Amino acid sequence: MKKLLTLSFLIGTILLSLPAEAQWSEQNHAERFEQLGPMLRSPNVYRTASGAPGHMYWQQKADHEIEVELNDDNQSIKGWQKITYYNNSPDPLKYLWIQxxxxxxxxxSNTPKIAESKINPRMNLRQIESILWHDQDLGYKIHSVKDMSGKDIPVTIVKTMMRVDLPQPLMPGQQTEFTVDWSFNIHDRMSFIGGRPGYEYFPKDGNYLYTMAEWFPRMAVYSDFEGWQHKQFVGRGEFALTFGDYKVKITVPADHMVGATGVLQNPQEVLNSTELQRWEQAKKTYDKPVIIRTQAEAERLEKQKSKDKKTWIFHAENVRDFAWTSSRKFIWDAMAVKQGGKDVMAMSYYAKEGNPLWEQYSTRVVAHTLKSYSARTFDYPYPVAISVEASNGMEYPMICFNYGRPDEDGTYSDAIKYGMISVIIHEVGHNYFPMIVNSDERQWSWMDEGLNTFLQYLAEQEWDRNYPSRRGPAHKIAPYMASERHLLEPIMTNSENIIQFGPNAYAKPATALNILRETIMGRELFDYAFKEYSERWMFKHPTPEDFFRTMEDASGIDLDWFWRGWFFGADPVDISLEEVKWYKMDNRTPAEKKADQKKEAEKEAYHISMDYNKKDIPQTVVEADPATRDFYNSYNPFSVTPEDEQAYKNFMASLSPKEKELLNSGLNFYEMRFRNVGGLVMPLIIQFNYKDGTSEVERIPAEIWRLNEWEVTKVFAKKKEVASIVLDPLRETADIDEANNYWPRQFVPSRFELFKGAGGVRGASAGDNPMKRARRNR
Structure with missing residues (x-):
């Protein structure tokens, strides 16, 4: 007992009550740190427990030969295709499914039927049309499905899916060929119908710009983990597609410029001599884009409108889809980018309405995106990467459609500029996820949108030191995570069932990955594991299990608690610094201790009546009558006795040198109590601000919550006295309530913005802007 170094309570306690809305478990710990195993698909010969493809992994293949013609007079398309389908699965297939x-x-269509609608006090035409739907003749006309002998194959069309009933089962290792003849009317994607593909009409010059995507019957995916993915397409949940090789012939008006997935096979037939010369020059230019068709040349073609036709031929290998664009309005520029010992052509197609923004930025942004993403995943394997200005935002292999238009006078706001750069990075980045790392978008939007948004954030920060990224930093997701509970669902939710789609499928997973990289794992471990996942699943079909397992397998860090909280749960982060107690080692001499005890006793005994009684009671009974006094009237409990002195000497003599050093160290002990108000466990990141003006940060792993997920206590020994303490000082954890992160408590202001909504073409600048005002003031 004599060697016990006692701690005495020196400073008062600050105790703050728990918010009434906090949700408490009857158990100290429930499941937040249990392993994910039972929630994930079991490993097997196709997908290992490490997250890598198994030794018997397989996937299907579908090659396409397509001939298509665009009718620019009535905005329609007709096509013929031959599909060669390879059954690499171990299963016999009686039928095939086509999207x-x-x-x-x-x-x-089911799309308008399942969409909610209501009447507002003020309704515009677009809103009313969305209720009425439309009477346009849209959708596929499937004219025939035949085998290679010309015999009809029975098919059943189920909304957006078509079952092809094979004359005999397609056995493992076999392939089959069949043809499909089809046509459809192209819709105005600028109308209430919207959507990713379609056309945009420019009334000032009477021309069209076509973005042809989802334009041919496409093979559905048959996989080891799901069988046929034939969930209906109703607009949001994107695509699950099969890799294959494509040979595509596209017939369009002779003055149109065409950009497409793949490599142009007949440039001598479709480009004039000047364009060919510029094209060859672009292949050798690495520092800036070469304009192959200029704005002046495109403007002349806008007026001429040729009635002749040309056929453009493209080949693409190992792609999951094929898209193309066509217009006589197009300006075209390109430059070469070094990627893994080969040159990739970064290119842009845009109408004059996109300049000067597009000529200055688009292709440069494409080149930057390839460099940035490749450094963190794998060298871009395709020969081209194309950005098309189309008042849109959508991705396909080697080509994507983006927005960003200035005012007619060429000025634009910084929001338009950065919005355009961001969407180009994002859509070009989709070449990596899901075009190459080919996840199922119909089921798990986050596996492409979330991963891609994370890499987009990193590329944005590399583009400009103070780039105003909307998604990525932890604190930017806090408002979403603070939403009312009925508006939230886990990231692991089907695409069609998500209420706040952008925050859930894009921002939250991107933020989670950024937190993993910056706070949980560190950049080195995260980057290695993320690159390993990317390389393992190039040109394959990964599932969430493969991602989760690979990130742990390659890093050596157990992240099951993180996946549970961020991906399988909807709880927010709200960790409160509830209580701080300050202790110091009791190394006082007997005289110092008795003096302190006297001060404490006098303080405890004092009350206001004592001051008044000095005046109102001239003399007490004891003061007046000696007979009322005894031993205790003269006893001083705060005097130092010989016994006190001897006990102190004995105690000091019994201490070892280390104990004496500790006793006289002057250390300050801060006992801190934390409450998990939000439910999502996270590390404790604590900044101690000292009275001498310095500060330091302590980082406690999330596993401190493993035995009690709701409340933990931690003691910190500090040489200096603390003036204040801040939890999560750098806003790393997405804490939704920063007001309870301080000791002593501080007022944290909330701010709101006043804004005016804008309509019109997506990504188009409108109204005044600083550039416009600067021109006026010249």
């Missing part, structure tokens, strides 16, 4: 995505816009 008919154009049927999402057909008269009997």
């Amino acid at each position: 008919l995505d154009q049927n999402e816009r057909a008269k009997d």
